[in-house]
Amino acid sequence: MINVRADEQELRILREEVAQITEKIIELLALRNERSRAIGQLKRRMNVALLDLNAEKDLRERIARVAQRHGLDPESTQRTLTFLFQESLRQQSSIEDREGPRITHMDIFRKAKQLESSGQKVIHLEVGEPDFGAPLEVHRTLSEAAISGYAKYGEAKGLPELRERIIEYLDERFGVRRSPQEVLVVPGGRFGVYAAAAALLSPGDEQLVIDPSWPLYKQAAQLLHARPIAIKTTLEDSWLPRVEDVENSLSSATRLLVLNSPNNPTGAVIDRRLMEEIVEVCRKRSIYVLSDEVYMDYCFTEHYSVLETGYEKSLMLMSFSKSWGMTGYRVGFLVGERAMIDRAASVQAMLMTCVPEFIQRAAFKALEDNETPKVYGRVMKERISEICKWLDSMPVSYMRPRGGMYVFPKIDVKGIDTAEIALKLLEKDRVAIAPGTAFGDYKDHLRISAGTSSEEIAEGLRRLKTYVDSYRRPPLGVKDF
Amino acid sequence: MINVRADEQELRILREEVAQITEKIIELLALRNERSRAIGQLKRRMNVALLDLNAEKDLRERIARVAQRHGLDPESTQRTLTFLFQESLRQQSSIEDREGPRITHMDIFRKAKQLESSGQKVIHLEVGEPDFGAPLEVHRTLSEAAISGYAKYGEAKGLPELRERIIEYLDERFGVRRSPQEVLVVPGGRFGVYAAAAALLSPGDEQLVIDPSWPLYKQAAQLLHARPIAIKTTLEDSWLPRVEDVENSLSSATRLLVLNSPNNPTGAVIDRRLMEEIVEVCRKRSIYVLSDEVYMDYCFTEHYSVLETGYEKSLMLMSFSKSWGMTGYRVGFLVGERAMIDRAASVQAMLMTCVPEFIQRAAFKALEDNETPKVYGRVMKERISEICKWLDSMPVSYMRPRGGMYVFPKIDVKGIDTAEIALKLLEKDRVAIAPGTAFGDYKDHLRISAGTSSEEIAEGLRRLKTYVDSYRRPPLGVKDF
Numbered sequence: 001m002i003n004v005r006a007d008e009q010e011l012r013i014l015r016e017e018v019a020q021i022t023e024k025i026i027e028l029l030a031l032r033n034e035r036s037r038a039i040g041q042l043k044r045r046m047n048v049a050l051l052d053l054n055a056e057k058d059l060r061e062r063i064a065r066v067a068q069r070h071g072l073d074p075e076s077t078q079r080t081l082t083f084l085f086q087e088s089l090r091q092q093s094s095i096e097d098r099e100g101p102r103i104t105h106m107d108i109f110r111k112a113k114q115l116e117s118s119g120q121k122v123i124h125l126e127v128g129e130p131d132f133g134a135p136l137e138v139h140r141t142l143s144e145a146a147i148s149g150y151a152k153y154g155e156a157k158g159l160p161e162l163r164e165r166i167i168e169y170l171d172e173r174f175g176v177r178r179s180p181q182e183v184l185v186v187p188g189g190r191f192g193v194y195a196a197a198a199a200l201l202s203p204g205d206e207q208l209v210i211d212p213s214w215p216l217y218k219q220a221a222q223l224l225h226a227r228p229i230a231i232k233t234t235l236e237d238s239w240l241p242r243v244e245d246v247e248n249s250l251s252s253a254t255r256l257l258v259l260n261s262p263n264n265p266t267g268a269v270i271d272r273r274l275m276e277e278i279v280e281v282c283r284k285r286s287i288y289v290l291s292d293e294v295y296m297d298y299c300f301t302e303h304y305s306v307l308e309t310g311y312e313k314s315l316m317l318m319s320f321s322k323s324w325g326m327t328g329y330r331v332g333f334l335v336g337e338r339a340m341i342d343r344a345a346s347v348q349a350m351l352m353t354c355v356p357e358f359i360q361r362a363a364f365k366a367l368e369d370n371e372t373p374k375v376y377g378r379v380m381k382e383r384i385s386e387i388c389k390w391l392d393s394m395p396v397s398y399m400r401p402r403g404g405m406y407v408f409p410k411i412d413v414k415g416i417d418t419a420e421i422a423l424k425l426l427e428k429d430r431v432a433i434a435p436g437t438a439f440g441d442y443k444d445h446l447r448i449s450a451g452t453s454s455e456e457i458a459e460g461l462r463r464l465k466t467y468v469d470s471y472r473r474p475p476l477g478v479k480d481f
Numbered sequence: 482m483i484n485v486r487a488d489e490q491e492l493r494i495l496r497e498e499v500a501q502i503t504e505k506i507i508e509l510l511a512l513r514n515e516r517s518r519a520i521g522q523l524k525r526r527m528n529v530a531l532l533d534l535n536a537e538k539d540l541r542e543r544i545a546r547v548a549q550r551h552g553l554d555p556e557s558t559q560r561t562l563t564f565l566f567q568e569s570l571r572q573q574s575s576i577e578d579r580e581g582p583r584i585t586h587m588d589i590f591r592k593a594k595q596l597e598s599s600g601q602k603v604i605h606l607e608v609g610e611p612d613f614g615a616p617l618e619v620h621r622t623l624s625e626a627a628i629s630g631y632a633k634y635g636e637a638k639g640l641p642e643l644r645e646r647i648i649e650y651l652d653e654r655f656g657v658r659r660s661p662q663e664v665l666v667v668p669g670g671r672f673g674v675y676a677a678a679a680a681l682l683s684p685g686d687e688q689l690v691i692d693p694s695w696p697l698y699k700q701a702a703q704l705l706h707a708r709p710i711a712i713k714t715t716l717e718d719s720w721l722p723r724v725e726d727v728e729n730s731l732s733s734a735t736r737l738l739v740l741n742s743p744n745n746p747t748g749a750v751i752d753r754r755l756m757e758e759i760v761e762v763c764r765k766r767s768i769y770v771l772s773d774e775v776y777m778d779y780c781f782t783e784h785y786s787v788l789e790t791g792y793e794k795s796l797m798l799m800s801f802s803k804s805w806g807m808t809g810y811r812v813g814f815l816v817g818e819r820a821m822i823d824r825a826a827s828v829q830a831m832l833m834t835c836v837p838e839f840i841q842r843a844a845f846k847a848l849e850d851n852e853t854p855k856v857y858g859r860v861m862k863e864r865i866s867e868i869c870k871w872l873d874s875m876p877v878s879y880m881r882p883r884g885g886m887y888v889f890p891k892i893d894v895k896g897i898d899t900a901e902i903a904l905k906l907l908e909k910d911r912v913a914i915a916p917g918t919a920f921g922d923y924k925d926h927l928r929i930s931a932g933t934s935s936e937e938i939a940e941g942l943r944r945l946k947t948y949v950d951s952y953r954r955p956p957l958g959v960k961d962f
Contacts, residue, residue, distance in 0.1 A: 007527050014520050019540055021513045022565060023547045025506055029561055030551035032502045039495050046488050059500055066504045070511035076568060080510055083564050084503060087557060106830070113636075129634050139627050142839070146623040151809035153610050155594075187668065187811075187833060194832050203684065203706055219831050225684055225706055328632035328837050330668075349587070350700050351675050352668060356809050358623070359837070 032084070033091045040092030050092045053229070056085055057251050082204025082253065086227075103419040104215060105434030105447065111423075112432040123452070123460040126422075126432040128264065130380070130405060130451045132325030134362070135372050141365035142329075145358035152357065156349035157341070158185025158333070159360045165367050166333055176307045184341050184348065185363070187355045188330040189294050189319035191348070194220045196290050196315050196334055197256065199343035201226035205255040210241050211440030212265055212408065214292075217258045227253070230440060235410055238399055239266035243277045250281075256288045259306065262295040265408040265439050265447040267384070267401020272304045279309045288340070289314040294332070297323040297373035298380045299403035312337050322405070323373040324366040331355055331363045380405050383450035383457055390461035394468050405450045408436070413471055418446050421467070429463040513565070514572045521573030531573045534710070537566055538732050563685025563734060567708075585696055586915030586928065589903055593913040604933070604941040607903075607913040609745065611861070611886060611932045613806030615843070616853045622846035623810075626839035633838065637830035638822070639666025639814070640841045646848050647814055657788045665822050665829065666844070668836045669811040670775050670800035672829070675701045677771050677796050677815055678737065680824035682707035686736040691722050692921035693746055693889065695773075698739045708734070711921060716891055719880055720749035724758045731762075737769045740787065743776040746889045746920050746928040748865070748882020753785045760790045769821070770795040775813070778804040778854035779861045780884035793818050803886070804854040805847040812836055812844045861886050864931035864938055871942035875949050886931045889917070894952055899927050902948070910944040 043050055060081055067077040105126045112122045157163065163180040170176050186192040193216055201207060203225035209217045211230040218228035231249050233239045246257070259278070261270040270278070282289050291306035293316055306314040319332030334344060348354075366372075387407045391398055398409035411418060418435040425431045436445030448464075450457060524531055541562055548558035586607045593603045638644065644661040651657050667673040674697055682688060684706035690698045692711040699709035712730050714720045727738070740759070742751040751759070763770050772787035774797055787795040800813030815825060829835075847853075868888045872879055879890035892899060899916040906912045917926030929945075931938060 004527070007523060011520065011523050011527070014516055014523065015536060018513060018516050018520070018569070019543060021509050021516065022540065022544055022562075025509050025513070025565070026544055026548050026553060026558065026561065027551050028502050028506050028509070029557065030548065030553040032499060032506070033553065033557065035495055035499050035502065039492065039499070042488060042492050042495065046485070046492070055496060059503065062500060063503055063507055067507050067511065070508050072507060072511040072514065076510065076514065076571075077507065079568070080507065080564075081503075083561075084506070087560070088499070090557075127634070133630055134632060139630055139632075142627040143624040146620050146627055146839075146843075149614055149620055151615060151620075151807065153608070153808055190834060191832050198704070216831060223679070223828070223831070326632065327634055328835075328839075330833065330835075330837050347704070350697060350704070351672050352811065353671060354809075354811075356811050356837075356840070358627075358809075362627075 029084075029087070033087065036088040036091035039088075043092065050089065053249065053251060060252060078253070079204060082227075086204070103422065103435050104438035106438075108422055108426060108432050108434055111426060115426070115430070120430060122426070123431045123456050123463070125448050125452065125457065125460045126434045127449055127451050128405070129327045130322060130325055130376065131453060132376050132379075134324055134326045134329065135366070135369055137369065138324060138326065138362045138366050142358055142362040145361040150357040150361060154354045154357055154360075156345045156352075156354050157181075157183065158355060159357065159364070162360050162364045162367075165364055166335075169367050170307065170335065174305050174308050176305075176310075178307075178335055179338070181338050182335055182341050184334045184345050185355050185360060186332050186334055186348065187352055189292065189317055189321065189332045190216055191330075191352070192317045192319070192332050192334045193217060193258075193290070193292065194223070195344040195347050196317065196336070196340070197221055197224055197226070198347045199340050200256050200288055202255075204253060206251060206253040208246065208249055208254060208257040210259065212239070212436065212442050212445070213258070213439055214260065214264050215438055217260075217292075226255075229254070232441065233266075233268075235397060235399055239263065239268035239408075240270065240274060241278070243274075243281060246278055247281050250285055250287070254285070254287055256290060257282055258290045258292065260292040262299050262303070262401070262403025264295065264404055265406045265434070265436075265445075266399065267404040267406060267408065268399070269299060269301055269402040270304065271302070272308075275304050275306065276309055279306065279311045279314065282313065283311055286313065290317065291315070292317045294319040294322050295404045297377045298405050299377070300381050300384075301402045303403070307335060315340060320363050320366055323376065324369065325372070325376060326362070326366065329359050329362060331359050380450055383454055386454055386457055387448055387450060387461060390458070390465060394465050396468070407448045407450075408439075408442075408445050409448070410445050411468060411471075413468070416444050416471070418443055421446065421471075425464065425467055429467060431460045431463045433460075433464065510568070514568065517569040517572035520569075524573065531570065534730065534732060541733055559734070560685060563708075567685070585919035587919075589907060589913050589915055592904075592907060596907070596911070601911060603907070604912045604937050604944070606929050606933065606938065606941045607915045608930055608932050609886070610808045611803060611806055611857065612934060613857050613860075615805055615807045615810065616847070616850055618850065619805060619807065619843045619847050623839055623843040626842040631838040631842060635835045635838055635841075637826045637833075637835050638662075638664065639836060640838065640845070643841050643845045643848075646845055647816075650848050651788065651816065655786045655789050657786075657791075659788075659816055660819070662819050663816055663822050665815045665826050666836050666841060667813050667815055667829065668833055670773065670798055670802065670813045671697055672811075672833070673798045673800070673813050673815045674698060674739075674771070674773065675704070676825035676828050677798065677817070677821070678702055678705055678707070679828045680821050681737050681769055683736075685734060687732060687734040689727065689730055689735060689738040691740065693720070693917065693923050693926070694739070694920055695741060695745050696919055698741075698773075707736075710735070713921065714747075714749075716878060716880055720744065720747035720889075721751065721755060722759070724755075724762060727759055728762050731766055731768070735766070735768055737771060738763055739771045739773065741773040743780050743784070743882070743884025745776065745885055746887045746915070746917075746926075747880065748885040748887060748889065749880070750780060750782055750883040751785065752783070753789075756785050756787065757790055760787065760792045760795065763794065764792055767794065771798065772796065773798045775800040775803050776885045778858045779886050780858070781862050781865075782883045784884070788816060796821060801844055801847055804857065805850065806853070806857060807843070807847065810840055810843060812840050861931055864935055867935055867938055868929055868931060868942060871939070871946060875946050877949070888929045888931075889920075889923075889926050890929070891926050892949060894949070897925050897952070899924055902952075903927065906945065906948055910948060912941045912944045914941075914945065
């Protein structure tokens with residue numbers, strides 16, 4: 001009885017101490033936030049970026065020493081610092097700073113669909129969906145599998161036969177031998193990106209992305225409360241990252257680098273040498289590489305896969321949407337080291353159970369067809385040429401794509417905002433084009449998709465040309481004095 | 482020039498202040514962690530639970546006052562406290578405490594599949610998949626849609642025709658009028674749970690779950706770094722939560738309550754009155770209710786939907802897997818207030834684009850068929866009766882299910898561990914049954930599924946009876962003195 005009361009009293013005392021320590025932490029946090037806001041104001045006056053990775057890095061190192069002295073474990077320290085950095089950024093960003101709702105290609109797509117449902121005809125140069133459709137044999141296989149009732153729960157990683165076939169495909173294509181346990185059949189490339197990120201990222205971890213980039217890469221990291229860090233590339237650098245920029249963007253919190261070659265939206269292709277250099281940087285720091293290679297068959301030069309580097313911490317993502325026109329089937333695959341694929345498979349089992357078996361059987365059929373991806377690749381190359389021909393007659397700068405299904409021109413008109421152009425073009429001229437802001441800090445760029453027929457592309461670009469030309473001319477009645 | 486240097490100096494000074502404040506916070510955190518560990522030791526000695534919601538609640542209120550005094554905004558305060566509480570729990574749990582890898586029904590399922598692939602025959606009483614299969618008309622519709630090439634990207638929320646049909650279904654079934662904008666077609670019930678949770682939960686938010694529960698509810702919260710809080714129900718209470726237990730589990734961080742009726746694994750059904758009382762508690766505190774009603778057609782009494790309460794913060798989840806045997810199709814729907822459905826749809830658009838159109842067309846066809854769900858419901862009721870008949874001859878206690886496709890008996894043998902039983906039964910007798918530990922703190926329970934034929938069920942239960950009976954008898958050669 002006395003012991004119990006002594007214990008209870010001790011618990012009360014300890015709890016009171018914890019409460020008092022908590023109060024002090026909160027007081028210090030209020031003070032820290034106030035200073036963070038002052039730094040934010042100062043940075044705005046100095047016109048420097050709010051996020052300063054070097055300052056964070058210095059502070060991380062300094063604090064690590066203090067933490068060690070006080071016996072705080074490194075994991076707690078890392079978590080706490082990440083938490084405090086996020087709070088600082090929140091305080092530094094005033095409401096005006098916070099990124100407003102950016103117009104993305106999805107917004108333009110939705111708006112275009114609305115116009116269409118009210119009876120208007122729209123030319124779609126905004127979507128990432130080729131108009132090809134799946135080969136007839138694939139449709140037929142799906143149809144037969146459906147009638148045969150192949151619709152039961154199966155292994156999360158995918159049908160063993162399909163994974164075996166994927167292994168063969170990787171061998172034929174890249175000369176790499178992988179095991180079926182290193183393959184995860186995913187319900188589309190998007191889910192593949194998420195599953196890989198979920199397998200790897202904890203809150204506060206950093207994920208490097210090469211901008212301009214498909215928005216999903218950053219969104220997936222944010223959904224996991226990790227932090228996307230953009231490495232900006234430019235038209236002048238042919239949209240390729242410099243190895244030193246990758247190196248300088250690394251911190252002790254970096255866990256994953258996302259690559260995308262052929263690239264959406266720029267059409268840049270990472271060649272063997274650059275891929276090996278980037279992988280080398282990651283290897284030294286044990287950083288994972290997720291390489292999104294869904295446009296590999298729309299490559300007008302040699303495609304080099306991350307799997308060919310032999311780097312064990314690399315994950316390769318492929319989808320059936322582009323190579324076989326199977327967009328609405330929602331199926332692809334992720335390849336990588338067993339442990340990571342197992343973790344990604346757990347996430348998939350949790351959220352999806354598995355990809356429907358009839359779809360997996362259709363995917364199996366697609367892999368027997370080597371011809372369709374080649375045909376689709378050739379058509380895409382011709383369409384891209386057509387787009388470039390039109391662009392050559394406009395006041396724009398662009399890099400001729402080496403792959404992919406988009407061109408990413410810069411409109412050479414001062415002070416232009418392509419989000420505005422995209423909206424006006426859609427409303428007035430019924431042409432849907434994605435603004436550059438969807439892919440990072442590129443408000444003078446547009447992404448033109450080659451997903452539709454040559455005729456539509458020609459008509460869409462004719463309208464774009466008329467619009468851009470009119471933009472350059474001074475308005476009527478205004479003379480140049 | 483001078484101004485620039487002054488600014489730079491000011492920035493340096495501010496940064497140094499931030500660094501020093503950060504050092505102090507880290508020192509305090511080290512001290513706080515040390516006290517937390519002491520509390521953990523004391524609690525273990527006193528044999529009380531580590532997680533103490535009341536202590537947390539008191540501290541939250543006390544700190545809120547301090548924070549206000551120091552001008553810290555309530556959101557920052559909430560985030561910080563949640564962060565500190567998580568750290569405390571980490572410190573209080575010693576390695577032995579941390580939950581080891583629990584054996585779930587999925588582990589048993591995988592192990593059973595392994596045995597089968599080595600040529601063994603296994604009786605499956607562990608899976609949540611009925612053996613019914615989809616109606617022929619549904620297979621046929623899928624097949625025709627596949628041949629017609631209905632495989633393009635579509636709206637994230639689902640085909641407008643399908644959502645219109647779902648609206649009619651809800652009206653016919655529950656007499657509620659909803660709008661198509663309040664419906665999201667999801668790729669299976671699992672994804673529906675995740676999409677709803679992702680729309681609602683921020684890190685540190687609390688989600689209430691009624692135990693025993695399908696593991697996914699907690700897993701989805703954890704994937705979002707929210708915190709699942711279990712309300713334990715017992716066989717003695719007919720597996721229903723008391724309203725006061727729900728009330729007492731609420732904190733200022735509670736955001737969502739998950740209900741599942743008919744229940745997996747217990748077969749409990751929440752009637753109109755209890756549903757209304759629970760909803761009333763949530764309404765007072767503006768807490769969302771996610772009601773998983775996928776077993777609604779396997780209900781042997783009246784099924785009452787959360788939608789019938791009219792509570793605007795309720796979300797209802799339904800799937801085609803059980804009612805029409807469409808497990809491997811991966812399709813279901815979520816219904817709720819527009820703002821939440823829009824958020825869930827954004828998450829789905831991000832991770833999946835949409836559910837394949839040919840699957841949605843098959844789902845549309847299923848909704849025209851009112852007969853199949855009734856037939857499947859009747860068969861399930863008969864099988865449950867069969868299971869109960871067997872259980873009546875064993876040393877077990879159980880509640881006769883009022884719905885669902887499982888029975889959740891307690892094995893009345895002292896010190897029994899059903900995870901061990903489940904493994905032995907599978908290895909020796911080739912019967913796969915889910916251990917109670919998969920669904921919460923229920924190690925003397927088993928979940929028996931009625932997903933397989935009556936013959937298999939009878940044979941599986943015969944083997945279980947033999948096993949349990951032998952468990953009661955003293956081992957050979959040991960006499961009872």
